[in-house]
Amino acid sequence: xxxxxxxxxxxxxxxxxxxxxxxxxxxxxxxxxxxxxxxxxxxxxxxxxxxxxxxxxxxxxxxxxxxxxxxxxxxxxxxxxxxxxxxxxxxxxxxxxxxxxxxxxxxxxxxxxxxxxxxxxxxxxxxxxxxxxxxxxxxxxxxxxxxxxxxxxxxxxxxxxxxxxxxxxxxxxxxxxxxxxxxxxxxxxxxxxxxxxxxxxxxxxxxxxxxxxxxxxxxxxxxxxxxxxxxxxxxxxxxxxxxxxxxxxxxxxxxxxxxxxxxxxxxxxxxxxxxxxxxxxxxxxxxxxxxxxxxxxxxxxxxxxxxxxxxxxxxx
Numbered sequence: 001x002x003x004x005x006x007x008x009x010x011x012x013x014x015x016x017x018x019x020x021x022x023x024x025x026x027x028x029x030x031x032x033x034x035x036x037x038x039x040x041x042x043x044x045x046x047x048x049x050x051x052x053x054x055x056x057x058x059x060x061x062x063x064x065x066x067x068x069x070x071x072x073x074x075x076x077x078x079x080x081x082x083x084x085x086x087x088x089x090x091x092x093x094x095x096x097x098x099x100x101x102x103x104x105x106x107x108x109x110x111x112x113x114x115x116x117x118x119x120x121x122x123x124x125x126x127x128x129x130x131x132x133x134x135x136x137x138x139x140x141x142x143x144x145x146x147x148x149x150x151x152x153x154x155x156x157x158x159x160x161x162x163x164x165x166x167x168x169x170x171x172x173x174x175x176x177x178x179x180x181x182x183x184x185x186x187x188x189x190x191x192x193x194x195x196x197x198x199x200x201x202x203x204x205x206x207x208x209x210x211x212x213x214x215x216x217x218x219x220x221x222x223x224x225x226x227x228x229x230x231x232x233x234x235x236x237x238x239x240x241x242x243x244x245x246x247x248x249x250x251x252x253x254x255x256x257x258x259x260x261x262x263x264x265x266x267x268x269x270x271x272x273x274x275x276x277x278x279x280x281x282x283x284x285x286x287x288x289x290x291x292x293x294x295x296x297x298x299x300x301x302x303x304x305x306x307x308x309x310x311x312x313x314x315x316x
Contacts, residue, residue, distance in 0.1 A: 003075050005039045006068040008032045009047060013065045016054035073139060077279050090119030093283045096127040096135060096144035100194070100226070101270060104245035105145065105291070108298065113290045120283065136275045143284055145291075148271040155273050158288055161295045162267040166247050167259040168230060169239045181259045183266055192229045192240040230254065243268065244299060 011021035012032070022029040040047055047061035057065060097106060106124070114122065125141065132144040133152060148157045167181045173190070175181055229240040230250075234257070247258055272288050274280075 001039060001042060002035075003072060005035050006072050008035050009039065009065060009068055010072060012036065012048060012055065013057055013061075016056070018055070069139075073277070081279065089117050089282050089286055091283075092121045092123060093143070093280065093287075094123045094125070094141040095287070096125050096132045096141045096146075098129055098132070098144075098146045099126055100243060101145055101147075102126050103226075104243065104249070105270075105295070108245075108294050109291050112294065113287060116290065117286060132273070136273070139275075142278060142280050143272060143274040143287070145270065146273055148269050148273065150273065154276055156276050156278070157271040157273050158284075159269060159271045160288065160291050161299055162269055163299065164244045164265040164267045165241045165261060166244050167239060167261070168233050168242050168247075168254075168257050169259050170233050170236050170257060172236050173239050175239065175259065176257075178259060180262050182262045190238040192232050192238045194226075194229070233257070245295075248298065
């Protein structure tokens with residue numbers, strides 16, 4: 001029994017197809033099939049039911065896969081332990097980022113991080129919070145940037161920043177002439193929201209419901225991006241709320257529609273998260289330091305107190 005054989009088993013269990021698994025394992029399909037057959041012969045059991053489409057695990061196969069995950073993970077840790085001891089910052093680092101953060105935050109730190117740590121192969125995926133938790137648990141990504149707190153005991157959270165909400169209010173809206181706004185001013189019925197599945201939408205709903213007991217409001221328009229929400233607001237379809245960093249790239253014309261909240265301003269908490277068993281702490285710490293140094297200068301609300309972050313377990 002070899003580590004390579006166990007990795008092949010895990011690949012087939014994940015993709016339920018020998019050809020696809022071989023491509024992701026960077027070996028030929030005959031080689032992968034032969035090694036798995038060799039392992040099955042050695043153990044005297046059948047791991048996969050090949051007559052099923054897609055391929056399925058046998059009952060004993062399910063138990064073998066669970067143990068194989070532990071063995072492969074532990075074998076990977078040896079290299080991480082050595083790298084950490086040497087202070088080496090390099091190698092592959094897989095990072096997930098939620099959709100409402102990636103457009104504004106990624107351009108701010110990516111170039112700096114790559115320049116400072118050229119030996120790191122940074123692989124970035126745009127993922128929802130649900131996808132992030134699943135991939136962290138399965139070891140498919142090393143860390144992620146998401147809205148917290150998640151209240152998941154298996155996930156460690158390192159707060160990066162608290163990002164205030166900012167109102168985007170068109171000229172004909174009842175709040176346009178106000179220099180600042182208050183959460184109690186918000187009406188659920190005229191707020192343009194992101195589609196279901198985005199944690200920023202849930203944060204806005206929580207914010208509104210904290211001040212107005214209105215659970216029957218009808219949302220006539222929802223969209224998948226902040227850019228679309230801004231366009232709809234400018235068409236006088238309602239107002240919307242934006243995360244502060246997203247407002248930094250708005251042109252001068254659009255910035256006249258922005259209204260900050262009175263102190264204390266509602267905000268969301270953005271954190272660097274990783275599984276509690278993660279050992280690539282040198283890389284995680286390096287990434288956090290780079291983001292900290294950049295965002296600290298971008299979010300400078302010295303005269304605004306940030307409310308406790310709004311809880312959010314799903315979406316992005």
